[in-house]
Amino acid sequence: MASAITTLAADAPALSAANTGFMLICSALVMLMTPALAFFYGGMVRVKSTLNMLMMSFISLGIVTILWVLYGFSIAFGTDSASLFGWSSDYVGLSGIGLTELWDGYTIPVYVFAVFQLMFAIITPALISGALADRVKFTAWALFITLWVTIVYFPVAHWVWGTGGWLFEMGVIDFAGGTAVHINAGAAALGVILVIGKRVGFKKDPMRPHSLPLVMLGAGLLWFGWFGFNAGSWLGNDDGVGAVMFVNTQVATAAAMLAWLAYEKLRHGSFTTLGAASGAVAGLVAITPSGGSCSPLGAIAIGAVAGLLCAMAVGLKYKFGYDDSLDVVGVHLVGGVVGSLLVGFFATGGVQSDAKGLFYGGGLDQLGKQAIGVFSVLAYSLIASAILALIIDKTMGMRVSEDDEISGIDQVEHAETAYDFSGAGGGSSSRSTAVPAPAPTENKKVDA
């Protein structure tokens, strides 16, 4: 009797407590990446725009979470329509999902899958913000995020990962989001900055990072959170693929950091802190799409190539004159493209799927598929994001005024400053600011 039940249960996947727990932890790790990104970016801007940079990432946790529950999950992972987007009424408001209902073909509840994917949806628009440092109205940014995830992220996530999505069905390999997350965000960043233009003083004023320790803290936490991002993307750990991904994440990141530092030493004469942090992030980006299909030695090669190419790419903004403030294009777009295309060379056919890359006897087939994935997402995101930015710019205005930009966006947009420099002994203004400002006389008349 007992054995009959076991046999029946073995036919369909059953909820796995181990995988469910593992995925909840992975989701929490990916959540941490967004505040980590905020600090990574926040340290790289000048003192006067630190808080705005933190807030542009942080607000994504608010806006995208709500949109995901309302309709985002349904568009990204609902029943497919025309290979372009999904829709399932049960997923709207997460209203029709049973507690123990499993994600199709896996051993984790739908709720767990939804919350894991939510964290990806949150960090992707936050990534864009680094290119827009110092100059975008906070309300315009909030509106941009709302429109962008709706029109760009949710559908693209469906293309790449959703059952029936056209890139998914074609066989494009994007293990954890090189296409859907990094190329998507990097191309969007490029699209927006081409519309809104450069910071006041770009190429003239020094815009040195105000706190490299914050950058290192952010990069370190990103690296940590990325284990959830990558190792969790197999949605369980019964067959060891997640573990391979964990190893590949670590080794590719290490290789990329070393490659970036080596390039810097040869090119500029020093090993910089920002270079170490940037190289690590470039490696993480590049291994995200490819780490599920390559071996650890392949991961080292992928990381090293990405570290080198991204280090070279960050200088392009000075050459071409677009102000990608914190190198979202140079690190995320270039890193994502490199990682996604290298799948076509380094896929061993023995880990995530049977598809083999050029170096493992697979010919050009997989490389071609990867290229279609890369350039279709790149083009769609670039064009759609530029149009969205243009619409917002023409209606409510995307940028703060030049005066406000120069005096500092933190005070204008958030009425706060990141650091109190009044010094020991207290500032002279403490008494006057503690007293509430008198109400304007017009108001008094109205009250009376």
Added chain:
Amino acid sequence: MKLITAVVKPHRLDEIKDALQAFGVQGLTVTEASGYGRQRGHTEVYRGAEYTVDLVPKIRIEVLVEDEDAEQLIDVVVKAARTGKIGDGKVWSVPVETAVRVRTGERGPDAL
């Protein structure tokens, strides 16, 4: 009276303070400053972008002394501040018309 002003490397502050105390100076004022001399500044690199930083950190020490002590005091400061490397700084003196101790109202040399 003379005002001796020294703009020197920050890490020499302790030596200069000790030397001034040994000389018998009662008080001094120290300010954080920045500037450059012949050595100019230095270059910093952030993701391949090179920035020339002209102004380097210095400290500015000010001491009031009686005329007859001025020359000797300058020597004391210079000796304590010197490392022999570029960027050691400058010391100069200017005449001071008067000085007042705020607490007592004493004037001139009595105020020092």
